[in-house]
Amino acid sequence: MDSSNLLSVVTFVYGLAAILYISSWIFKKTLPGLLATWTAFLGAMGNAAGIIMRWVESYKLGIGHAPLSNMYESLVFFSCTIAVIYLVIERTYKNRIIGAFAMPIVFLSIAYASLSPNIRDQIQPLIPALKSNWLIAHVMACFLGYAAFAIAFGISLMYLFKQRDKDGESYLLSHFPELSVLDNLTHQMVTFGFLFLSIGIITGAVWANSAWGSYWSWDPKETWSLITWFIYATLLHARMMRGWHGKRIAYVSIIGFLAVMFTYFGVNLLPGLHSYAQ
């Protein structure tokens, strides 16, 4: 079994975990919830093992490099980080409903990587521009940031659902964490994501400077990451200094995540080039 096969299996494990989380939320049963946690944990372990195997395989092929060099590898890493961050939150807050919103993102990301015909899962040799330790730092930091933003996005959605039901009548929403907890979690995830997005942009700039001699050239991918940064900076200032809370913050966090998605997927559709695209 090679890493691609293992990661395909992991895709289904995550899918199962997502279904279990959703059913434990809808049917309010503990057993599926407990199973969901263990399944998600298993998935995350398999995911991490897959990444390490792929690393080893690349060395066996004589083209050794960290498995963070193309779309497939970055999506796989993305899934793993969301799953891990989510499991930490679940442990801290003792609430599994967030899983019903986070685990589907984990599943979709790795499923897209494994199943989309546009994404090659072979291990490819690195072209000269990608041979840099800054690149590894860059990709890791960006995806840690994106993972936190993805979770903030899921929690913001939960916030918006919950606040529409002020009287607590809805059966589905009754076990959601308190609004204030959701609001606070969104903020925490955004600050975490913002720090890593900043580190990601910075390491990317340093990498560009070592490869091309200019740390910033306004290419669409760079520009979109900066747009994302501006949006989340707005969120932080509005919240810290102007007292925005709740709904408005949830909306900005959702818009921010759409910008993340565009930075990642949409930019490839634009004119111009980023050597890391594809």
Add this chain to the structure above:
Amino acid sequence: MKKENESADFFSRLWNFFASIRLTVVLLLSLAVTSMVGTFIPQNQSPAAYFHEYGEFFYKILSVLNIFDMYHSWWFQLLLLMLTINVIICSLNRFSTTWKIVFVKIPPFSVAKFRSLSTKEEFTSKRPIKELKKKCEDIASKKFSYCRVEQTDKGFFIFAEKGRWTRLGVYAVHFSIILLLIGALTGSIFGFEGFVNIPEGETVNSIELRKTGQIHNLDFGIRCDDFSVSFYETGAPKEFRSTLSIIEDGKSVLKEDIIVNDPLRYKGINLFQSSYGMLPPEKITLNIVSRETGMAYKKTAKIGQPIEIPEGMGTLVIKDYRDSFNYKSLSLGETFIGILNKKDGNSINIILPLHFDSFDKMRKGDFIFSVTEYDNRHYTGLQVTSDPGVLVVYSGFIVMIIGCFGTFFMSHQRLCIEIAKSGNNYKVIVAGTANKNKLGMQARVKRLSQNLARL
């Protein structure tokens, strides 16, 4: 007098305008939205391309607004400038308050404030006061960097705090933004960006600037001693490597290999491996077959110099080399073009594609020409940059990361433990505040109080 008032009034209104966080939000969002434009409209193409794409009317409008180089347009730079002024004024506005909080010898504590906290923890203890005091002091001084005890009639207070300086994190972040702008400005004024192609074995002293196309002279020469390119089995490029020498006063002072991601830096100028290519050959070897006699001849020809054709049939000049050549919509690739001057005074074009040896057969002439050898020399394509602002920008990067970390994940935490005799026992109150992550602080206070109560 009135005038002075007016100008003071104007000044303070300007100050207030720039001291507003609402302006920050507006500017950040404006930057986010306007930045998108330049990603949908490709930047810095030729005017003709834009004209073709958008038509005359929109071309004129867009070019008046500088949309085709929008990140360097006056209005975009104005937004950045306003953001910078905004950060500076805002920070100045609040800095003195923060300064007073951060740099005090004896941090003030307000007992009333702690007592009025709704999140305070309370319990009673039967322990002797000495023991209680020691335990409280131990815990507080272990967990907090500052700790002091104050005696009261009924007992004592312990005040403790830590992370006062983390209040400066924001200013570090904002300062880093100023550093980035200064660095970028320095780079754009005093730096340059250009490129040069150097054939193997040759030396250059000047480069071509990217923006203006002007020639820029360097204080030293760059010689390309060697260039090599290697490929993976898949055909993808593996490594481009140039061996470069720096020449000063005719002597080589430094020799180094560069590859992509590992440039050569010399006297503030950076040389990056960026591209490569083949030089047009100067000398080729031709195979010439006579149809009549079947004899084959080998001849070397220099570009532009006529050679005699065997059997006294005339002369051939290799005129030109093309990287690609199309013949009747057939793409032939690298090709030499020659002129055959026949003995009878007629001259015809000869086409010699490198990859199609028998192409000249189709001409059905007296001789069939083909290229057997040609000298191939690489040239290395270097990106040459100088950016005296990079160090400032990089220090901005570091300050920003540290500042962000301090702002987001550390806080100024204060703790107050009050112990007062009530009846035969002691009443203990534990309360704490933090300027950020208040829920986290609540949990810490609770844990601490449980710790003490278990005594």
